Amino acid sequence: MTLGDIIDAAAANPTRLRVCSPDDSPDLSDRFGSRNVVVEHTTLPGADEGFVVVRRDGEFVGSVPVRAFDTLVHPPAGVPGSRDGEADEQFRALLGLLDDTVFTSLERDRMLATSREIEDRAWRLGHGRLYAGFQSLPVMHAEADVYRRLATKPDLRVEVFATPNGDPPAVEGATVRVADDPEIADTWFVVYDADTRRDSCALLAVERDPGSYRGFWTYDPERVDEIVLALRGAVERAEQ
Incomplete structure:
Protein backbone atom coordinates (compact mmCIF):
# COMPACT_ATOMS: atom_id res chain seq x y z
CA MET A 1 0.00 0.00 0.00
CA THR A 2 1.36 3.43 -0.96
CA LEU A 3 0.93 6.70 0.93
CA GLY A 4 -1.69 7.74 -1.65
CA ASP A 5 -3.56 4.46 -1.13
CA ILE A 6 -3.77 5.20 2.60
CA ILE A 7 -5.39 8.59 1.91
CA ASP A 8 -7.91 6.93 -0.42
CA ALA A 9 -8.74 4.32 2.24
CA ALA A 10 -9.41 7.03 4.83
CA ALA A 11 -11.68 8.84 2.35
CA ALA A 12 -13.97 5.82 2.21
CA ASN A 13 -15.44 6.76 5.63
CA PRO A 14 -17.11 10.20 5.44
CA THR A 15 -17.50 12.47 8.45
CA ARG A 16 -20.94 13.96 9.16
CA LEU A 17 -21.30 17.30 10.93
CA ARG A 18 -24.58 18.61 12.32
CA VAL A 19 -24.44 22.32 13.08
CA CYS A 20 -26.93 23.28 15.81
CA SER A 21 -27.03 27.07 15.92
CA PRO A 22 -28.95 30.29 15.21
CA ASP A 23 -29.85 31.10 11.60
CA ASP A 24 -26.87 33.40 11.17
CA SER A 25 -24.35 30.61 11.85
CA PRO A 26 -21.51 30.47 9.31
CA ASP A 27 -21.70 27.80 6.63
CA LEU A 28 -19.02 25.34 7.68
CA SER A 29 -19.13 23.69 4.26
CA ASP A 30 -17.03 26.58 2.95
CA ARG A 31 -14.32 25.83 5.51
CA PHE A 32 -13.77 22.24 4.47
CA GLY A 33 -13.63 22.06 0.70
CA SER A 34 -14.05 18.32 1.18
CA ARG A 35 -16.28 15.72 -0.44
CA ASN A 36 -15.59 13.54 2.58
CA VAL A 37 -17.54 15.84 4.95
CA VAL A 38 -21.34 16.07 5.02
CA VAL A 39 -22.56 19.23 6.75
CA GLU A 40 -26.18 19.48 7.98
CA HIS A 41 -27.89 22.25 9.94
CA THR A 42 -30.42 22.38 12.77
CA THR A 43 -31.75 25.81 13.75
CA LEU A 44 -31.84 26.71 17.43
CA PRO A 45 -33.90 29.94 17.62
CA GLY A 46 -32.73 32.32 20.30
CA ALA A 47 -29.52 30.44 21.06
CA ASP A 48 -26.55 32.63 21.94
CA GLU A 49 -24.02 30.17 20.63
CA GLY A 50 -24.16 27.06 18.51
CA PHE A 51 -22.36 23.75 18.63
CA VAL A 52 -21.36 21.06 16.16
CA VAL A 53 -22.02 17.34 16.57
CA VAL A 54 -19.59 15.03 14.77
CA ARG A 55 -20.51 11.49 13.65
CA ARG A 56 -18.59 8.88 11.68
CA ASP A 57 -19.82 5.45 10.57
CA GLY A 58 -23.13 6.33 12.23
CA GLU A 59 -21.46 6.67 15.63
CA PHE A 60 -21.28 9.78 17.80
CA VAL A 61 -17.69 11.10 17.94
CA GLY A 62 -18.14 14.28 19.99
CA SER A 63 -19.18 17.92 19.89
CA VAL A 64 -17.53 21.34 20.11
CA PRO A 65 -18.71 24.96 20.03
CA VAL A 66 -19.05 26.44 16.54
CA ARG A 67 -16.41 29.02 17.44
CA ALA A 68 -13.83 26.23 17.74
CA PHE A 69 -13.92 25.93 13.95
CA ASP A 70 -12.39 29.41 13.74
CA THR A 71 -9.09 27.71 14.59
CA LEU A 72 -9.23 25.97 11.20
CA VAL A 73 -9.14 29.38 9.55
CA HIS A 74 -6.65 30.94 12.00
CA PRO A 75 -4.77 28.00 13.51
CA PRO A 76 -2.38 28.55 16.43
CA ALA A 77 1.34 28.70 15.72
CA GLY A 78 4.50 28.16 17.73
CA VAL A 79 7.37 25.70 17.88
CA PRO A 80 7.10 22.49 19.93
CA GLY A 81 7.05 23.17 23.67
CA SER A 82 6.02 26.82 23.33
CA ARG A 83 2.27 26.58 22.66
CA ASP A 84 -0.36 27.24 25.30
CA GLY A 85 -3.76 28.83 25.75
CA GLU A 86 -7.44 28.42 24.88
CA ALA A 87 -6.88 28.51 21.11
CA ASP A 88 -4.48 25.57 21.41
CA GLU A 89 -6.99 23.58 23.46
CA GLN A 90 -9.79 24.25 20.96
CA PHE A 91 -7.56 23.34 18.03
CA ARG A 92 -6.40 20.14 19.75
CA ALA A 93 -10.01 19.14 20.51
CA LEU A 94 -11.02 19.84 16.92
CA LEU A 95 -8.18 17.72 15.53
CA GLY A 96 -9.40 14.85 17.69
CA LEU A 97 -12.97 15.14 16.41
CA LEU A 98 -11.90 15.39 12.76
CA ASP A 99 -9.53 12.43 13.06
CA ASP A 100 -9.37 10.47 9.75
CA THR A 101 -11.39 13.12 7.87
CA VAL A 102 -9.90 13.53 4.38
CA PHE A 103 -9.81 17.14 3.22
CA THR A 104 -9.59 17.85 -0.49
CA LEU A 125 6.25 12.73 25.66
CA GLY A 126 9.89 12.55 24.59
CA HIS A 127 9.99 8.95 23.36
CA GLY A 128 9.30 6.91 20.24
CA ARG A 129 9.99 7.81 16.63
CA LEU A 130 9.17 10.98 14.70
CA TYR A 131 9.23 10.99 10.90
CA ALA A 132 8.83 14.19 8.86
CA GLY A 133 8.78 14.66 5.10
CA PHE A 134 9.45 18.15 3.75
CA GLN A 135 9.25 17.32 0.02
CA SER A 136 12.24 19.51 -0.90
CA LEU A 137 15.59 20.27 0.70
CA PRO A 138 14.93 24.06 0.86
CA VAL A 139 11.91 23.37 3.08
CA MET A 140 14.00 20.99 5.18
CA HIS A 141 16.55 23.78 5.68
CA ALA A 142 13.75 26.12 6.82
CA GLU A 143 12.56 23.54 9.40
CA ALA A 144 16.01 22.36 10.50
CA ASP A 145 16.09 24.30 13.79
CA VAL A 146 12.76 22.81 14.90
CA TYR A 147 14.04 19.30 14.30
CA ARG A 148 17.43 19.99 15.88
CA ARG A 149 15.49 20.91 19.03
CA LEU A 150 13.32 17.79 18.84
CA ALA A 151 16.42 15.64 18.34
CA THR A 152 17.79 16.75 21.72
CA LYS A 153 15.26 14.43 23.39
CA PRO A 154 17.44 11.38 24.14
CA ASP A 155 14.62 8.81 23.84
CA LEU A 156 13.06 10.29 20.69
CA ARG A 157 14.41 9.05 17.36
CA VAL A 158 13.98 11.65 14.63
CA GLU A 159 14.12 11.01 10.87
CA VAL A 160 13.61 13.72 8.25
CA PHE A 161 13.04 13.18 4.53
CA ALA A 162 13.33 15.21 1.33
CA THR A 163 14.11 14.75 -2.35
CA PRO A 164 17.57 15.62 -3.75
CA ASN A 165 17.73 19.18 -5.06
CA GLY A 166 20.68 20.59 -3.12
CA ASP A 167 22.73 19.88 -0.03
CA PRO A 168 20.83 18.66 3.04
CA PRO A 169 21.21 20.53 6.33
CA ALA A 170 23.06 19.05 9.28
CA VAL A 171 20.50 18.06 11.91
CA GLU A 172 22.51 16.80 14.87
CA GLY A 173 20.91 13.83 16.59
CA ALA A 174 18.54 13.11 13.67
CA THR A 175 18.73 10.87 10.62
CA VAL A 176 18.54 12.86 7.39
CA ARG A 177 17.25 10.85 4.41
CA VAL A 178 17.42 12.13 0.84
CA ALA A 179 15.25 9.87 -1.31
CA ASP A 180 14.58 10.31 -5.04
CA ASP A 181 11.02 9.00 -4.92
CA PRO A 182 7.78 10.60 -6.20
CA GLU A 183 5.96 9.82 -2.95
CA ILE A 184 8.54 11.77 -0.96
CA ALA A 185 8.46 14.61 -3.51
CA ASP A 186 4.67 14.99 -3.49
CA THR A 187 3.82 14.18 0.12
CA TRP A 188 3.83 16.23 3.32
CA PHE A 189 3.90 13.97 6.36
CA VAL A 190 4.62 14.20 10.07
CA VAL A 191 4.31 10.84 11.81
CA TYR A 192 4.72 10.25 15.53
CA ASP A 193 5.10 6.54 16.30
CA ALA A 194 4.99 6.61 20.11
CA ASP A 195 6.24 3.88 22.42
CA THR A 196 2.78 3.94 24.01
CA ARG A 197 0.67 3.18 20.92
CA ARG A 198 -2.38 5.17 22.07
CA ASP A 199 -0.25 8.33 21.75
CA SER A 200 0.67 7.74 18.10
CA CYS A 201 -0.60 10.23 15.54
CA ALA A 202 0.16 11.41 12.02
CA LEU A 203 -0.53 13.95 9.30
CA LEU A 204 -0.42 12.74 5.70
CA ALA A 205 -1.25 14.80 2.61
CA VAL A 206 -0.43 14.83 -1.09
CA GLU A 207 0.13 18.09 -2.96
CA ARG A 208 -2.44 18.34 -5.76
CA ASP A 209 -1.75 21.92 -6.84
CA PRO A 210 1.05 24.25 -5.72
CA GLY A 211 0.36 24.98 -2.03
CA SER A 212 -2.88 22.94 -1.91
CA TYR A 213 -3.07 19.43 -0.45
CA ARG A 214 -5.45 16.49 -0.11
CA GLY A 215 -5.01 14.56 3.10
CA PHE A 216 -5.91 13.88 6.71
CA TRP A 217 -4.58 13.52 10.23
CA THR A 218 -5.12 10.48 12.41
CA TYR A 219 -4.85 9.29 16.02
CA ASP A 220 -5.43 5.64 15.06
CA PRO A 221 -2.30 3.59 15.94
CA GLU A 222 -3.06 1.02 13.25
CA ARG A 223 -3.30 3.68 10.56
CA VAL A 224 -0.06 5.21 11.84
CA ASP A 225 1.54 1.76 11.45
CA GLU A 226 0.29 1.66 7.83
CA ILE A 227 1.86 5.04 7.11
CA VAL A 228 5.21 4.01 8.62
CA LEU A 229 5.21 0.78 6.58
CA ALA A 230 4.40 2.65 3.34
CA LEU A 231 7.09 5.21 4.10
CA ARG A 232 9.70 2.50 4.60
CA GLY A 233 8.60 0.99 1.29
CA ALA A 234 9.13 4.32 -0.50
CA VAL A 235 12.63 4.63 0.96
CA GLU A 236 13.54 1.08 -0.01
CA ARG A 237 12.41 1.71 -3.60
CA ALA A 238 14.47 4.90 -3.76
CA GLU A 239 17.58 3.09 -2.51
CA GLN A 240 17.38 0.24 -5.04
Missing part, protein backbone atom coordinates in the same frame (compact mmCIF):
# COMPACT_ATOMS: atom_id res chain seq x y z
CA SER A 105 -8.15 21.34 -0.01
CA LEU A 106 -5.76 21.74 2.91
CA GLU A 107 -3.87 25.03 2.98
CA ARG A 108 -0.27 25.32 4.15
CA ASP A 109 -1.03 27.24 7.36
CA ARG A 110 -3.48 24.56 8.54
CA MET A 111 -1.00 21.85 7.57
CA LEU A 112 1.77 23.60 9.47
CA ALA A 113 -0.38 24.06 12.59
CA THR A 114 -1.34 20.37 12.56
CA SER A 115 2.31 19.42 12.07
CA ARG A 116 3.25 21.56 15.05
CA GLU A 117 0.61 19.85 17.19
CA ILE A 118 2.08 16.43 16.36
CA GLU A 119 5.64 17.67 16.93
CA ASP A 120 4.54 19.17 20.25
CA ARG A 121 3.16 15.81 21.38
CA ALA A 122 6.45 14.13 20.48
CA TRP A 123 8.31 16.83 22.42
CA ARG A 124 6.11 16.53 25.52
Whole structure:
Protein backbone atom coordinates (compact mmCIF):
# COMPACT_ATOMS: atom_id res chain seq x y z
CA MET A 1 0.00 0.00 0.00
CA THR A 2 1.36 3.43 -0.96
CA LEU A 3 0.93 6.70 0.93
CA GLY A 4 -1.69 7.74 -1.65
CA ASP A 5 -3.56 4.46 -1.13
CA ILE A 6 -3.77 5.20 2.60
CA ILE A 7 -5.39 8.59 1.91
CA ASP A 8 -7.91 6.93 -0.42
CA ALA A 9 -8.74 4.32 2.24
CA ALA A 10 -9.41 7.03 4.83
CA ALA A 11 -11.68 8.84 2.35
CA ALA A 12 -13.97 5.82 2.21
CA ASN A 13 -15.44 6.76 5.63
CA PRO A 14 -17.11 10.20 5.44
CA THR A 15 -17.50 12.47 8.45
CA ARG A 16 -20.94 13.96 9.16
CA LEU A 17 -21.30 17.30 10.93
CA ARG A 18 -24.58 18.61 12.32
CA VAL A 19 -24.44 22.32 13.08
CA CYS A 20 -26.93 23.28 15.81
CA SER A 21 -27.03 27.07 15.92
CA PRO A 22 -28.95 30.29 15.21
CA ASP A 23 -29.85 31.10 11.60
CA ASP A 24 -26.87 33.40 11.17
CA SER A 25 -24.35 30.61 11.85
CA PRO A 26 -21.51 30.47 9.31
CA ASP A 27 -21.70 27.80 6.63
CA LEU A 28 -19.02 25.34 7.68
CA SER A 29 -19.13 23.69 4.26
CA ASP A 30 -17.03 26.58 2.95
CA ARG A 31 -14.32 25.83 5.51
CA PHE A 32 -13.77 22.24 4.47
CA GLY A 33 -13.63 22.06 0.70
CA SER A 34 -14.05 18.32 1.18
CA ARG A 35 -16.28 15.72 -0.44
CA ASN A 36 -15.59 13.54 2.58
CA VAL A 37 -17.54 15.84 4.95
CA VAL A 38 -21.34 16.07 5.02
CA VAL A 39 -22.56 19.23 6.75
CA GLU A 40 -26.18 19.48 7.98
CA HIS A 41 -27.89 22.25 9.94
CA THR A 42 -30.42 22.38 12.77
CA THR A 43 -31.75 25.81 13.75
CA LEU A 44 -31.84 26.71 17.43
CA PRO A 45 -33.90 29.94 17.62
CA GLY A 46 -32.73 32.32 20.30
CA ALA A 47 -29.52 30.44 21.06
CA ASP A 48 -26.55 32.63 21.94
CA GLU A 49 -24.02 30.17 20.63
CA GLY A 50 -24.16 27.06 18.51
CA PHE A 51 -22.36 23.75 18.63
CA VAL A 52 -21.36 21.06 16.16
CA VAL A 53 -22.02 17.34 16.57
CA VAL A 54 -19.59 15.03 14.77
CA ARG A 55 -20.51 11.49 13.65
CA ARG A 56 -18.59 8.88 11.68
CA ASP A 57 -19.82 5.45 10.57
CA GLY A 58 -23.13 6.33 12.23
CA GLU A 59 -21.46 6.67 15.63
CA PHE A 60 -21.28 9.78 17.80
CA VAL A 61 -17.69 11.10 17.94
CA GLY A 62 -18.14 14.28 19.99
CA SER A 63 -19.18 17.92 19.89
CA VAL A 64 -17.53 21.34 20.11
CA PRO A 65 -18.71 24.96 20.03
CA VAL A 66 -19.05 26.44 16.54
CA ARG A 67 -16.41 29.02 17.44
CA ALA A 68 -13.83 26.23 17.74
CA PHE A 69 -13.92 25.93 13.95
CA ASP A 70 -12.39 29.41 13.74
CA THR A 71 -9.09 27.71 14.59
CA LEU A 72 -9.23 25.97 11.20
CA VAL A 73 -9.14 29.38 9.55
CA HIS A 74 -6.65 30.94 12.00
CA PRO A 75 -4.77 28.00 13.51
CA PRO A 76 -2.38 28.55 16.43
CA ALA A 77 1.34 28.70 15.72
CA GLY A 78 4.50 28.16 17.73
CA VAL A 79 7.37 25.70 17.88
CA PRO A 80 7.10 22.49 19.93
CA GLY A 81 7.05 23.17 23.67
CA SER A 82 6.02 26.82 23.33
CA ARG A 83 2.27 26.58 22.66
CA ASP A 84 -0.36 27.24 25.30
CA GLY A 85 -3.76 28.83 25.75
CA GLU A 86 -7.44 28.42 24.88
CA ALA A 87 -6.88 28.51 21.11
CA ASP A 88 -4.48 25.57 21.41
CA GLU A 89 -6.99 23.58 23.46
CA GLN A 90 -9.79 24.25 20.96
CA PHE A 91 -7.56 23.34 18.03
CA ARG A 92 -6.40 20.14 19.75
CA ALA A 93 -10.01 19.14 20.51
CA LEU A 94 -11.02 19.84 16.92
CA LEU A 95 -8.18 17.72 15.53
CA GLY A 96 -9.40 14.85 17.69
CA LEU A 97 -12.97 15.14 16.41
CA LEU A 98 -11.90 15.39 12.76
CA ASP A 99 -9.53 12.43 13.06
CA ASP A 100 -9.37 10.47 9.75
CA THR A 101 -11.39 13.12 7.87
CA VAL A 102 -9.90 13.53 4.38
CA PHE A 103 -9.81 17.14 3.22
CA THR A 104 -9.59 17.85 -0.49
CA SER A 105 -8.15 21.34 -0.01
CA LEU A 106 -5.76 21.74 2.91
CA GLU A 107 -3.87 25.03 2.98
CA ARG A 108 -0.27 25.32 4.15
CA ASP A 109 -1.03 27.24 7.36
CA ARG A 110 -3.48 24.56 8.54
CA MET A 111 -1.00 21.85 7.57
CA LEU A 112 1.77 23.60 9.47
CA ALA A 113 -0.38 24.06 12.59
CA THR A 114 -1.34 20.37 12.56
CA SER A 115 2.31 19.42 12.07
CA ARG A 116 3.25 21.56 15.05
CA GLU A 117 0.61 19.85 17.19
CA ILE A 118 2.08 16.43 16.36
CA GLU A 119 5.64 17.67 16.93
CA ASP A 120 4.54 19.17 20.25
CA ARG A 121 3.16 15.81 21.38
CA ALA A 122 6.45 14.13 20.48
CA TRP A 123 8.31 16.83 22.42
CA ARG A 124 6.11 16.53 25.52
CA LEU A 125 6.25 12.73 25.66
CA GLY A 126 9.89 12.55 24.59
CA HIS A 127 9.99 8.95 23.36
CA GLY A 128 9.30 6.91 20.24
CA ARG A 129 9.99 7.81 16.63
CA LEU A 130 9.17 10.98 14.70
CA TYR A 131 9.23 10.99 10.90
CA ALA A 132 8.83 14.19 8.86
CA GLY A 133 8.78 14.66 5.10
CA PHE A 134 9.45 18.15 3.75
CA GLN A 135 9.25 17.32 0.02
CA SER A 136 12.24 19.51 -0.90
CA LEU A 137 15.59 20.27 0.70
CA PRO A 138 14.93 24.06 0.86
CA VAL A 139 11.91 23.37 3.08
CA MET A 140 14.00 20.99 5.18
CA HIS A 141 16.55 23.78 5.68
CA ALA A 142 13.75 26.12 6.82
CA GLU A 143 12.56 23.54 9.40
CA ALA A 144 16.01 22.36 10.50
CA ASP A 145 16.09 24.30 13.79
CA VAL A 146 12.76 22.81 14.90
CA TYR A 147 14.04 19.30 14.30
CA ARG A 148 17.43 19.99 15.88
CA ARG A 149 15.49 20.91 19.03
CA LEU A 150 13.32 17.79 18.84
CA ALA A 151 16.42 15.64 18.34
CA THR A 152 17.79 16.75 21.72
CA LYS A 153 15.26 14.43 23.39
CA PRO A 154 17.44 11.38 24.14
CA ASP A 155 14.62 8.81 23.84
CA LEU A 156 13.06 10.29 20.69
CA ARG A 157 14.41 9.05 17.36
CA VAL A 158 13.98 11.65 14.63
CA GLU A 159 14.12 11.01 10.87
CA VAL A 160 13.61 13.72 8.25
CA PHE A 161 13.04 13.18 4.53
CA ALA A 162 13.33 15.21 1.33
CA THR A 163 14.11 14.75 -2.35
CA PRO A 164 17.57 15.62 -3.75
CA ASN A 165 17.73 19.18 -5.06
CA GLY A 166 20.68 20.59 -3.12
CA ASP A 167 22.73 19.88 -0.03
CA PRO A 168 20.83 18.66 3.04
CA PRO A 169 21.21 20.53 6.33
CA ALA A 170 23.06 19.05 9.28
CA VAL A 171 20.50 18.06 11.91
CA GLU A 172 22.51 16.80 14.87
CA GLY A 173 20.91 13.83 16.59
CA ALA A 174 18.54 13.11 13.67
CA THR A 175 18.73 10.87 10.62
CA VAL A 176 18.54 12.86 7.39
CA ARG A 177 17.25 10.85 4.41
CA VAL A 178 17.42 12.13 0.84
CA ALA A 179 15.25 9.87 -1.31
CA ASP A 180 14.58 10.31 -5.04
CA ASP A 181 11.02 9.00 -4.92
CA PRO A 182 7.78 10.60 -6.20
CA GLU A 183 5.96 9.82 -2.95
CA ILE A 184 8.54 11.77 -0.96
CA ALA A 185 8.46 14.61 -3.51
CA ASP A 186 4.67 14.99 -3.49
CA THR A 187 3.82 14.18 0.12
CA TRP A 188 3.83 16.23 3.32
CA PHE A 189 3.90 13.97 6.36
CA VAL A 190 4.62 14.20 10.07
CA VAL A 191 4.31 10.84 11.81
CA TYR A 192 4.72 10.25 15.53
CA ASP A 193 5.10 6.54 16.30
CA ALA A 194 4.99 6.61 20.11
CA ASP A 195 6.24 3.88 22.42
CA THR A 196 2.78 3.94 24.01
CA ARG A 197 0.67 3.18 20.92
CA ARG A 198 -2.38 5.17 22.07
CA ASP A 199 -0.25 8.33 21.75
CA SER A 200 0.67 7.74 18.10
CA CYS A 201 -0.60 10.23 15.54
CA ALA A 202 0.16 11.41 12.02
CA LEU A 203 -0.53 13.95 9.30
CA LEU A 204 -0.42 12.74 5.70
CA ALA A 205 -1.25 14.80 2.61
CA VAL A 206 -0.43 14.83 -1.09
CA GLU A 207 0.13 18.09 -2.96
CA ARG A 208 -2.44 18.34 -5.76
CA ASP A 209 -1.75 21.92 -6.84
CA PRO A 210 1.05 24.25 -5.72
CA GLY A 211 0.36 24.98 -2.03
CA SER A 212 -2.88 22.94 -1.91
CA TYR A 213 -3.07 19.43 -0.45
CA ARG A 214 -5.45 16.49 -0.11
CA GLY A 215 -5.01 14.56 3.10
CA PHE A 216 -5.91 13.88 6.71
CA TRP A 217 -4.58 13.52 10.23
CA THR A 218 -5.12 10.48 12.41
CA TYR A 219 -4.85 9.29 16.02
CA ASP A 220 -5.43 5.64 15.06
CA PRO A 221 -2.30 3.59 15.94
CA GLU A 222 -3.06 1.02 13.25
CA ARG A 223 -3.30 3.68 10.56
CA VAL A 224 -0.06 5.21 11.84
CA ASP A 225 1.54 1.76 11.45
CA GLU A 226 0.29 1.66 7.83
CA ILE A 227 1.86 5.04 7.11
CA VAL A 228 5.21 4.01 8.62
CA LEU A 229 5.21 0.78 6.58
CA ALA A 230 4.40 2.65 3.34
CA LEU A 231 7.09 5.21 4.10
CA ARG A 232 9.70 2.50 4.60
CA GLY A 233 8.60 0.99 1.29
CA ALA A 234 9.13 4.32 -0.50
CA VAL A 235 12.63 4.63 0.96
CA GLU A 236 13.54 1.08 -0.01
CA ARG A 237 12.41 1.71 -3.60
CA ALA A 238 14.47 4.90 -3.76
CA GLU A 239 17.58 3.09 -2.51
CA GLN A 240 17.38 0.24 -5.04
